[in-house]
Amino acid sequence: MDVTLLEATEDPERVICTAARNDYSNEFVGDQPFEETMATVDGDSLEEKQETLIGHLLSHGHFGPFEHPQATFAIEGMSRSCMAQLTRHRHVSFDVQSMRYVAFDxxxxxxxxxxxxxxxxxxxxxxxxxxxxxxxxxxxxxxxxxxxxxxxxxxxxxxxxxxxxxxxxxxxxxxxxxLPIGTKVNVVMSMNVRMLMHVADMRAAADSQWEIRGMTEEVLDLAKEWCPITFEYYEENMKGRKNRLAP
Ligand SMILES: Cc1cc2nc3c(=O)[nH]c(=O)nc-3n(C[C@H](O)[C@H](O)[C@H](O)COP(=O)(O)OP(=O)(O)OC[C@H]3O[C@@H](n4cnc5c(N)ncnc54)[C@H](O)[C@@H]3O)c2cc1C
Known part of the structure; x- marks a missing residue:
């Protein structure tokens, strides 16, 4: 199986922080420079301020701001069995290679x-x-x-x-x-950061099957490059815990 990041929100952590600061700001974040939006957050640099705020949001269960950035992944060659597990997640959008229009002749x-x-x-x-x-x-x-x-x-x-x-x-x-349930299929899926953490909670867990677990680890590696503060925090503090993001 091969997983590729097709498209993703540019500067996702700026979006997360701006959305979160909006909740507690008298000013309109829409026309404010990001530096001003983050002015009262602890940290010497903008990067440190983002780390502070994102860590605070995740540790306090304030997950709403993580619903704004979205990523689209292309997955090559997963089994239809794995696809059946993956597509149970109702807040992920999917496109699945058709076996009506594609014949493996x-x-x-x-x-x-x-x-x-x-x-x-x-x-x-x-x-x-x-x-x-x-x-x-x-x-x-x-x-x-x-x-x-x-x-x-x-x-x-x-x-x-x-x-x-x-x-x-x-x-x-x-x-x-x-055809067998192990028949390979190509899938494109999109989800926001909150959902990605939820899928990882469920599918990177030890009780998940090897195939979807492997796929989820590949998605997490790509997510860490795209949205590094969030997914490094997730890996260090949240991944594998018993009280998952959503039960
Ligand atoms: C190890 C493992 C084994 C599994 N075995 C089975 C099995 O044998 N049989 C089987 O059928 N499934 C099985 N599942 C699938 C599992 O039961 C869930 O359907 C699947 O993981 C989707 O996750 P979710 O329920 O969190 O929903 P998601 O669709 O991922 O939604 C995310 C969250 O949104 C909320 N939500 C979404 N829709 C609703 C709603 N309609 N009402 C209320 N809240 C909602 C819930 O808080 C939910 O956790 C298994 C999953 C795992 C990880």
């Missing part, structure tokens, strides 16, 4: 065995993989070899059957019913 079923078009979970190939299911912890290599063979054979057969149905004139939107 060119993919070679042998390449599917190798991991093209269908995600191969680590538990299909790694004898030491420890999942949430107790039976997946360290098993015999023979057993894993058979597991891998069954998995690869099954997904490549499904794709071959799907392509045969296309050849027989079946519409892609109906032929896709035989």
């Amino acid at each position: 060119e993919v070679d079923p042998d390449d599917v065995r190798a991991g093209e078009m269908v995600v191969i979970p680590p538990s299909a190939t790694d004898p030491d993989w420890v999942g949430r299911n107790q039976r997946t912890g360290s098993v015999d290599e023979d057993v894993v070899a058979e597991r891998e063979e069954v998995f690869r054979e099954s997904v490549s057969r499904s794709v071959a059957d799907y392509q045969r149905l296309l050849d027989l004139g079946m519409a892609p939107e109906d032929a896709r019913f035989v």
Whole structure:
């Protein structure tokens, strides 16, 4: 899976701070220089003042200002299983690659065995993989070899059957019913900073599945470059805590 930051609000932390200062200001922040808006916040530089204010907002649960900046990510090759988990988040906007208008008729079923078009979970190939299911912890290599063979054979057969149905004139939107839930899909998603922290609360957590957890970590890495004070604070003080941003 590959995650890219497509677009994002410019200078998101200035937006967060301006919105937050608006709440307690007699002046109109819309036509005030940012330095003046931040004048009474502790700190020697503007950067330090932003750190002070953002830390204060996050530690006091004042999350509203984090709803203003928004980011759009493009994700390549997540499984439809992972997509079903991700799209449960109702305040994220999605565009999902269509299987009505995109037919995977060119993919070679042998390449599917190798991991093209269908995600191969680590538990299909790694004898030491420890999942949430107790039976997946360290098993015999023979057993894993058979597991891998069954998995690869099954997904490549499904794709071959799907392509045969296309050849027989079946519409892609109906032929896709035989494809596995691990079939890859490309997704574009947009969300604000508050929601991004909520998704991370739920999906970077240890009880989440490896695939969505990995995706969330990639999103967090990009978020840290885009909105550094907020996501560094989040990582150091909030990530992984039991009382999540929204239960
Ligand atoms: C480890 C894990 C296992 C899971 N297993 C299952 C499972 O077996 N079956 C299953 O169905 N789901 C499962 N889920 C999905 C989970 O139950 C949520 O549906 C999903 O994580 C979306 O999160 P959210 O409920 O916080 O809602 P979001 O859509 O992310 O909304 C964010 C917040 O907004 C508020 N909100 C949004 N909509 C409403 C509303 N209509 N009413 C009131 N408040 C609202 C809530 O405070 C919510 O927390 C699992 C999630 C995780 C992380």
